Amino acid sequence: MNDLVTQVQATIDGPDERLNTIVGLLVKHLHAFVEEAEPTEREWFAGLDFLVETGQMCTPHRNEFILLSDMLGLTTAVDDVNHHGPANMTPSSVEGPFHSPAPTRELGDWISFGPERARATPMVVHGKVLDCDGTPLAGAVIDLWQANDSGLYDSQDPAQDLGNLRALLTTDADGHYWFRTIRPSSYPVPTDGTGGRLLKAVGRHPMRPAHLHLRVTADGYRPLTTHVFLAGDPYLTSDAAFAVKEEIICHPVRRPEGSDRWRLDGPHEEIEFDVRLVPEDWSAE
Ligand code: BEZ
Ligand code: FE
Numbered sequence: 001m002n003d004l005v006t007q008v009q010a011t012i013d014g015p016d017e018r019l020n021t022i023v024g025l026l027v028k029h030l031h032a033f034v035e036e037a038e039p040t041e042r043e044w045f046a047g048l049d050f051l052v053e054t055g056q057m058c059t060p061h062r063n064e065f066i067l068l069s070d071m072l073g074l075t076t077a078v079d080d081v082n083h084h085g086p087a088n089m090t091p092s093s094v095e096g097p098f099h100s101p102a103p104t105r106e107l108g109d110w111i112s113f114g115p116e117r118a119r120a121t122p123m124v125v126h127g128k129v130l131d132c133d134g135t136p137l138a139g140a141v142i143d144l145w146q147a148n149d150s151g152l153y154d155s156q157d158p159a160q161d162l163g164n165l166r167a168l169l170t171t172d173a174d175g176h177y178w179f180r181t182i183r184p185s186s187y188p189v190p191t192d193g194t195g196g197r198l199l200k201a202v203g204r205h206p207m208r209p210a211h212l213h214l215r216v217t218a219d220g221y222r223p224l225t226t227h228v229f230l231a232g233d234p235y236l237t238s239d240a241a242f243a244v245k246e247e248i249i250c251h252p253v254r255r256p257e258g259s260d261r262w263r264l265d266g267p268h269e270e271i272e273f274d275v276r277l278v279p280e281d282w283s284a285e
Helices: 003-010 017-037 041-057 064-071 074-082 194-201
Strands: 122-131 141-146 166-170 176-182 211-217 224-230 253-255 268-272 275-277
Touching: 003 017, 041 064, 041 194, 064 074, 064 194, 141 176, 166 176, 211 275, 224 275
Parallel strands: 122 268, 122 275
Antiparallel strands: 122 176, 141 166, 141 211, 211 224, 253 268
């Protein structure tokens, strides 16, 4: 390690050991970055201005730093180091900026009430919430949110009431859940801030593959925030937020007829997605 890094690290001596370690490592890796990249002073200050502008974009409803973290794969990296568990657990995946409180709904309810309902492909989503040993979990709560067929969440779209395409559902005695919705489309991450400018400057597209978001909680189990991605989406291999994992890609089945079971009276798509939660006291040994 060079003298300067050692000198800076020697000054780190606060009461919180974990914080001392994190700041020490940050110093080490930032200095290594400067040594390797050799930024000019102009470039360095442009970088600092970029961070100032990123901070200025933030409001109680928008956090541009989280977006940068998502777009640089850092949110997924933090997710990966924090969520170890049995091989068959449902993997977690980034939360993104569009979660908000959802209305409680009954199993089987429609969650689409906006103009999208008349034009988009109807879809039934069903499955079970299970322990990793296959035991169904009754009373698990699924908080779900999704964009519409134009890629817009309720909070971005005056044509949707707040709470549209959102729900809080509770699994039945067999751990089963189901709801009726519409097929979401792929959409761009917000591009009107520094995050969007960075993507453009480095020649990246802003698109996310079509998905639904789930946050699943059950007593005695670790809360799980994840996505359900739709197979066949052209952006699955280049998600702007690096959140795609093989195990959470679902294959929608096209049903040309209506279904009594799912209370759908015409062509629709069906997705089956089981969620396997990890017990709170799980450990690798
Ligand atoms: C989203 O899926 O809502 C999202 C995730 C990461 C960045 C931007 C949007
Ligand atoms: Fe999303």
